Amino acid sequence: MSEQQYDLVVIGAGSGGVRSARIAASLGARVAVVESRFLGGTCVNVGCVPKKMFAYASEFRDLFTLAQDYGFETGDASFDWGRLRDNKTREIERLNGVYRRLLENAGAEVIEAHGQILAPGQVQAGDRVLHTRNIILATGGRPFVPELPGSELALISDDLFSLPALPACVAVVGGGYIATEFASILHGLGCEVHQLYRGELFLRGFDDDIRQFVAAQMAESGARPRFNTDVERIEALPGNRRCLHLKGGERLDVDAVFYATGRVPNTEGLFAPEVGIALRDSGAIQVDEGYATSVPGIYALGDVTDRVQLTPVALAEGMWLARTLFAPEKPAPLSYDNIATAVFCHPNIGTVGMTEAQAREKVGAVKVFRSEFRPLRYTLGSSKTRTLMKLVVDEATDKVLGLHMAGEDAGEIVQGFAVALVMGATKADFDRTLGIHPTAAEEFVTMR
Numbered sequence: 001m002s003e004q005q006y007d008l009v010v011i012g013a014g015s016g017g018v019r020s021a022r023i024a025a026s027l028g029a030r031v032a033v034v035e036s037r038f039l040g041g042t043c044v045n046v047g048c049v050p051k052k053m054f055a056y057a058s059e060f061r062d063l064f065t066l067a068q069d070y071g072f073e074t075g076d077a078s079f080d081w082g083r084l085r086d087n088k089t090r091e092i093e094r095l096n097g098v099y100r101r102l103l104e105n106a107g108a109e110v111i112e113a114h115g116q117i118l119a120p121g122q123v124q125a126g127d128r129v130l131h132t133r134n135i136i137l138a139t140g141g142r143p144f145v146p147e148l149p150g151s152e153l154a155l156i157s158d159d160l161f162s163l164p165a166l167p168a169c170v171a172v173v174g175g176g177y178i179a180t181e182f183a184s185i186l187h188g189l190g191c192e193v194h195q196l197y198r199g200e201l202f203l204r205g206f207d208d209d210i211r212q213f214v215a216a217q218m219a220e221s222g223a224r225p226r227f228n229t230d231v232e233r234i235e236a237l238p239g240n241r242r243c244l245h246l247k248g249g250e251r252l253d254v255d256a257v258f259y260a261t262g263r264v265p266n267t268e269g270l271f272a273p274e275v276g277i278a279l280r281d282s283g284a285i286q287v288d289e290g291y292a293t294s295v296p297g298i299y300a301l302g303d304v305t306d307r308v309q310l311t312p313v314a315l316a317e318g319m320w321l322a323r324t325l326f327a328p329e330k331p332a333p334l335s336y337d338n339i340a341t342a343v344f345c346h347p348n349i350g351t352v353g354m355t356e357a358q359a360r361e362k363v364g365a366v367k368v369f370r371s372e373f374r375p376l377r378y379t380l381g382s383s384k385t386r387t388l389m390k391l392v393v394d395e396a397t398d399k400v401l402g403l404h405m406a407g408e409d410a411g412e413i414v415q416g417f418a419v420a421l422v423m424g425a426t427k428a429d430f431d432r433t434l435g436i437h438p439t440a441a442e443e444f445v446t447m448r
Helices: 015-026 041-046 048-057 060-069 081-106 157-162 177-188 208-221 311-326 356-363 410-422 427-432 441-445
Strands: 002-011 031-035 109-112 115-119 122-125 128-137 141-143 169-173 192-196 224-226 231-237 241-246 251-254 256-259 263-265 298-300 341-343 349-353 366-373 387-394 400-406
Touching: 002 015, 002 115, 002 122, 002 311, 015 031, 015 041, 015 081, 015 128, 015 311, 031 122, 031 128, 041 048, 041 081, 041 157, 048 081, 048 157, 048 177, 060 177, 081 109, 081 157, 115 128, 128 311, 157 177, 157 256, 169 177, 169 251, 177 192, 177 208, 177 341, 192 251, 208 224, 208 349, 208 356, 208 387, 208 400, 241 256, 341 410, 349 410, 356 366, 356 387, 356 400, 387 427, 387 441, 400 410, 400 427, 410 441, 427 441
Parallel strands: 002 031, 002 128, 031 109, 128 298, 169 192, 169 256, 192 224
Antiparallel strands: 115 122, 122 128, 141 263, 231 241, 241 251, 341 349, 349 400, 366 387, 387 400
């Protein structure tokens, strides 16, 4: 068993792990990255990137219809699932290579093996023991499927990206952003989709107006969100179909069932039995404000800490930690306020800042500006596509506390406005800004 000395060993080559390794290596540290599955982590391989590609694909049926409103005869458009899947796979493999080159060009060593912490400063990587001054855990999360009879018959979100064939009728179980995105994508690709959620309304944590609006728009498009509905057991049917037995006695027969009921921290096999790392009740690794665990010299960041499960957050944490450990000048603390995010369902959601409920709880009196309209591009035909925009403003200070949108290109639009919220913009600042006409985005600076 060989031994080698490093300044930093990173376990996990997802967004946060790669960023921390690259920055540390560029600052002169001797770095090794240990990864057993794929470079780029969830986001690149079975998350953000392929999901967005599939989301683009799911828009084309409506775009072909829209083209006819503008005078184009599109004919009968057929869809080849295998071509989309394989084109996606080719691009992901290219990105895997990019991540490898980024690490190697920065001077980091890539070790393809399962990483396990044997003791502070010691990492088992295959048949090697790596000795290091610092360890960063960036192992991310994995999909969670609750235990119920027949749960082994369910697919998880990872499976969508490699399906041999696209099922005709699908149940998506869950009410978070992953379930809602998958329901929209599968519906857009031509599947009959039932999204089942045990709560009153999906997308908990988002603004209530946005949640209600998206549910109505999805139902209008022909997707079938079903609330206050839960699965008791799953039964195999002939022809590889599935029967969902629902609470209340109803049954639902589908070709496939996807579970998107949350993610859990990926810590399985990460620690030798004698390593006592403090965990939170959720199983996430407990860290302080500097991402230090309960064991000196061991740090953790990204989804495995279950703070904010977003790729840009993991990237920022990785960069901050690497510079804190190895740069001569230490960076300012990270802020988790006003983190913009998007949900690539239909319609898209973009949001930054507080929801109306959060703002009322924190500051009390707020002013709410809300606009719902039919976008100009859909006015030549019969499409019922609509957009909702909303501002939440502190009545006492006029500061914009929250900005929310559900509609086409919501993520692209909200990203720009996020800069204004981070800078502390007021409603008066919005009012002084002249809009670009005619655009949907101008609505944010013309609300009265």
